Amino acid sequence: xxxxxxxxxxxxxxxxxxxxxxxxxxxxxxxxxxxxxxxxxxxxxxxxxxxxxxxxxxxxxxxxxxxxxxxxxxxxxxxxxxxxxxxxxxxxxxxxxxxxxxxxxxxxxxxxxxxxxxxxxxxxxxxxxxxxxxxxxxxxxxxxxxxxxxxxxxxxxxxxxxxxxxxxxxxxxxxxxxxxxxxxxxxxxxxxxxxxxxxxxxxxxxxxxxxxxxxxxxxxxxxxxxxxxxxxxxxxx
Numbered sequence: 001x002x003x004x005x006x007x008x009x010x011x012x013x014x015x016x017x018x019x020x021x022x023x024x025x026x027x028x029x030x031x032x033x034x035x036x037x038x039x040x041x042x043x044x045x046x047x048x049x050x051x052x053x054x055x056x057x058x059x060x061x062x063x064x065x066x067x068x069x070x071x072x073x074x075x076x077x078x079x080x081x082x083x084x085x086x087x088x089x090x091x092x093x094x095x096x097x098x099x100x101x102x103x104x105x106x107x108x109x110x111x112x113x114x115x116x117x118x119x120x121x122x123x124x125x126x127x128x129x130x131x132x133x134x135x136x137x138x139x140x141x142x143x144x145x146x147x148x149x150x151x152x153x154x155x156x157x158x159x160x161x162x163x164x165x166x167x168x169x170x171x172x173x174x175x176x177x178x179x180x181x182x183x184x185x186x187x188x189x190x191x192x193x194x195x196x197x198x199x200x201x202x203x204x205x206x207x208x209x210x211x212x213x214x215x216x217x218x219x220x221x222x223x224x225x226x227x228x229x230x231x232x233x234x235x236x237x
Contacts, residue, residue: 007166010204028167029056041215048105083137
């Protein structure tokens with residue numbers, strides 16, 4: 001089965017079956033994608049995806065600059081809670097101008113990482129102490145805002161009143177709060193699983209398997225090939 005799709009299927013353990021024609025936001029170290037889920041066992045379309053760095057990858061790269069060990073996401077999350085999200089101006093990729101119009105549902109976090117790295121280097125060159133908490137808070141707020149804006153825009157476009165969220169990065173507290181805030185503002189129910197279901201776990205694989213069995217999807221052949229680049233539109237082998 002598709003490991004990534006398992007990350008959204010597992011939300012059913014907490015919230016029950018998916019509504020028909022719902023949107024899902026996958027956020028992890030390797031993926032940042034907005035999906036249109038018509039049938040989690042048979043039919044998923046990609047609405048938008050990252051054009052470069054995924055959200056989690058961006059966090060890990062900035063964390064390395066700040067001296068945090070891998071994975072950097074939890075460290076940035078913890079420090080962000082004590083920082084000022086408005087302390088540093090962090091760009092919001094693909095949200096404005098022609099690029100934003102051309103890629104309304106796609107994501108780009110490479111420029112975010114570069115902007116933060118450049119700011120850190122400038123402060124170091126001036127001999128200034130790096131306000132780690134503020135850097136983390138500003139980065140987290142920027143990324144969470146972009147993800148929330150685009151997810152809500154997608155929900156409006158597709159007429160979805162529910163947003164399913166999954167992936168390891170969905171454990172980020174700033175993102176969870178921002179998505180719920182935007183959801184209330186737009187009348188969208190945001191289904192984010194509890195923390196223990198966000199990271200890789202056996203329950204997500206089992207839950208997607210349940211969906212496939214109930215839908216009558218044929219089981220994979222015993223000698224199926226492993227595909228680490230399995231597209232998100234392919235749910236099982």
